[in-house]
Amino acid sequence: MNYFKQILRFAKPYKSYGVLNIICNIFYALFSTLSFLALIPVLKVLFNTEKEIIYYEPVWDGLKNSKTYLTDSLNCFITDNMATQGKMPVLTYMIVGIIAVFMLKNLFNYLAMYFITFLRNGVLKDIRNELYEKSVSLPLSFFSEKRKGDTMARISTDVLEIQHSFLSILELIVREPLTIVFTLAAMLFLSAKLTLFVFIFIPVSGFLISLIGKKLKKHSDKVQQEQGFFLSIVEETLGGLKVIKGFNAEGIFGEKFKESTSRFNQFSNTLLNRQNLASPTSEFLGICVISVLLWYGGKLVFIDGTLEAEMFLAYIGLAYNILTPAKAISKANYGVKKGNAAAERVLEILNTPSPLQDKPDAIDKKEFNSxxxxxxxxxxxxxxxxxxxxxxxxxxxxxxxxxxxxxxxxxxxxxxxxxxxxxxxxxxxxxxxxxxxxxxxxxxxxxxxxxxxxxxxxxxxxxxxxxxxxxxxxxxxxxxxxxxxxxxxxxxxxxxxxxxxxxxxxxxxxxxxxxxxxxxxxxxxxxxxxxxxxxxxxxxxxxxxxxxxxxxxxxxxxxxxxxxxxxxxxxxxxxxxxxxxxxxxxxxxxxxxxxxxxxxxxxxxxxxx
Missing domain, CATH: 3.40.50.300 (P-loop containing nucleotide triphosphate hydrolases)
Structure with a gap:
């Protein structure tokens, strides 16, 4: 997180885009949750599942009975309109409502991505500019033992890795947690018992997922170091091509390059296989949680009778809705570990103090006199x-x-x-x-x-x-x-x-x-x-x-x-x-x-x- 904080300072000039992104993500998370709740009245109309016809408006009796109040209000609205207009017009209204909710959800999703694009690319540009300026300002002694290709790798691929990993968190830091919060709130509203039952399994899933990502930073660091090494070989080869050809040394440099790319291949395979395990693991564990929900929820519907069928179906949709942001957060967690390795290499140059720095009161001399x-x-x-x-x-x-x-x-x-x-x-x-x-x-x-x-x-x-x-x-x-x-x-x-x-x-x-x-x-x-x-x-x-x-x-x-x-x-x-x-x-x-x-x-x- 220390590296992330240091990189985050580059986002300050673009904070207005960040604020707009957060606002859009709040609305996205809200409409993402409402898109599943909007299915409940449609299911009521389709299956006509209301147990009793209510022709009068329910009376608000405080937050404690808010679920009963909202359920009765919905039943009243549906039965009243079905009695006067019939099922199909009411169903049409409900479908139009669902379309509107989904349209707003996707509109705010697009706007959130639109605004974050300017922030991500702006940060990428500023890091590269500062890295270049710092590289040029450092004394010759700093580069006497460093490979040029390694410095080039830091300015190009490492900075790009920071954008893909660290800055992707900025997209997820509000949207995905808020989606989970709103969804959980809706799940608690529909059935507190079922939601508390789910919470028993979520920590277990999270612990299993976290075990996969522990060594990601170490492997990422090796990949980026090796990339810098073979880029250095390319730079030296092109710079000394005349000597290499003159001494028939193509084979020597070719072997060096092949050895480096083989190591890069090995490190990359280990890294990507570990990273690729994240998504299927989190999805499988999520489905396990859903399966348990189906069993316990079915019990509440069929045996206890404390949960209505259409609410249970909406609840399953909400539970599955948690999986997507949970997977995104899981991926972001691995991304942070990869970004840590890249940020460490970039910040090594940015945080290196220059011994040749001008003094605060340095004189700007214009002429040479004696x-x-x-x-x-x-x-x-x-x-x-x-x-x-x-x-x-x-x-x-x-x-x-x-x-x-x-x-x-x-x-x-x-x-x-x-x-x-x-x-x-x-x-x-x-x-x-x-x-x-x-x-x-x-x-x-x-x-x-x-x-x-x-x-x-x-x-x-x-x-x-x-x-x-x-x-x-x-x-x-x-x-x-x-x-x-x-x-x-x-x-x-x-x-x-x-x-x-x-x-x-x-x-x-x-x-x-x-x-x-x-x-x-x-x-x-x-x-x-x-x-x-x-x-x-x-x-x-x-x-x-x-x-x-x-x-x-x-x-x-x-x-x-x-x-x-x-x-x-x-x-x-x-x-x-x-x-x-x-x-x-x-x-x-x-x-x-x-x-x-x-x-x-x-x-x-x-x-x-």
Whole structure:
């Protein structure tokens, strides 16, 4: 129920639909009960079962004798009208009345479902939106060990399961209990003895039904986890298809997928078979109760004479009328257990606190004025520190390059300056303000980012660049493409900047993709540029074009350049050489060459002249 309460908060914006649904369900439950009581006068007319003819109106003698009063009133009405009009007109009136009751019952049933539809789908939409926003807002570290497919499963199938299970309770929470309450009230009115007799068997039935659903949540959890696992395999397969085909590894991944779908099949069979047992079990137990009713009710009619035959027939109808809502509540109970497993997985993400949350009084910084200062920072991804007491100052307008072997902590600096992660010790400041005191949005608004992997999206060239500056004109986009040396190949495309570049930009070469990434950063026109090994994956020709584009972009900007190829950073104002998270050398290219130290060895290894 704790999960249900947390999910129910999403229903608040749609509470008006919930209120209308409740009102319609109250009328539905009322007319559902009246539809069986309406059969009593028809049966009286058909079988002419009244024991004595009453020509006078009965007198109200309090609630205690209300049943006698209503029965006598009905007898009086029927016998009076039959005497004056005959049986067929009276029967016609009764049938018209029954049709009206059933019409109203079904009308309110439709209206109840109509209103709840807006609530259910609205909640579904809002949960998905919040789940997506939360997933995007969480730090990269949260997803470093999680599978993408599992997150996709939570946003798609788990949320849908919540709608089918938890939100179905909203349909049943008023309608079915009220139907049972009204029906039981009518049954008590018709025969208190028979109704009390029924109550002996209902708890026994409920206990037997509850035994079936105890392990449903556990099985549901396994099904949803396995679904996330095989979706992850699909996502990884499609993402690495070139490698899989190149290494003839289709069989390896195929086996992984088959093993996962086999487990999913096994868990699903167990879950569905247990769930499917609910409806027939509750129906069978219900029929058992009805059978006992027939026996005891027959005794009251034939032997005791305390119950009229037409009332007993209506009573049986009412008793059977309880079975449908009882089965629905039983199904909903199993649905809650399935929904619990789905809600737990969804709420795991929604309730995860983000360590990178903006402070309540965070500053919205608009300009960059003096410098970026990294003061004695230390940082670790897991147990071992990858940066130790690292300090660096980057004055406005200067270009600082970070070089060193893989694992020396270069890219970590980029991740920390952009606040994808937070430092464990020390501080990073912009204009003497700790970046933790700034809003993440304003911090990243001051920066442009070009990564080693050109991250592009399955959209047009134009829309990929508009991520940098959503309000840019076509001419501004073309100017940015020219600065990035990308216009030369884009102008010859049939659709120009409207050309779709495919999934991850795979219709383009590596150099072309990287130049588009640079153009996106240029269009944003930030005062600070972060370049994380932007040319390391390129061939020589592409590197020359990209390097030229980078030099164009870095003019009059503050730049932090993480470089693997040293040829790209020889003109930097400061080169910082890193080893195991610490600075071992720093200076200009010429100064470091003269030192003949670590930098010189790196240059020699790359045969750089």
């Amino acid at each position: 410098d970026i200062t990294i003061e004695n920072i230390s940082f670790k991804y897991e147990d071992e520190y990858v940066l130790n007491n690292f300090s660096l100052k980057v004055p406005k307008g200067s270009s600082v390059a970070l070089v060193g072997q893989s694992g020396s902590g270069k890219s970590t600096i980029a991740n920390l300056v952009t606040r994808f992660y937070d430092v464990n010790k020390g501080a990073i400041k912009i204009d003497n303000l700790d970046i933790k005191d700034l809003t993440k949005h304003s911090l990243r608004n001051l920066m442009g980012l070009v990564t080693q992997d050109s991250i592009l999206f399955n959209d047009s060239i134009k829309n990929n660049l508009l991520i940098g500056e959503p309000n840019a004109s076509d001419q501004e986009i073309i100017n940015a493409l020219k600065v990035a040396n990308a216009w030369e190949f884009i102008k010859d495309l049939p659709a120009g900047i409207e050309t779709n570049i495919g999934d991850s930009g795979n219709k383009l070469s590596g150099g072309q993709k990287q130049r588009l990434s640079i153009a996106r950063a240029v269009l944003k026109n930030p005062p600070i540029m972060i370049l994380d090994e932007a040319t390391s994956a390129l061939d020589s020709e592409s590197e020359r074009l990209v390097q030229s584009a980078l030099e164009n972009m870095m003019k009059n900007r503050t730049s932090i350049v993480i470089a693997h190829r040293l040829s790209t950073i020889q003109n930097s104002n400061l080169i910082v050489v890193m080893q195991k998270g610490e600075i071992v050398e720093q200076g200009t290219h010429d100064e470091l060459i003269i030192k003949d130290g670590v930098y010189q060895k790196l240059v020699t290894m790359q045969s750089f002249e």
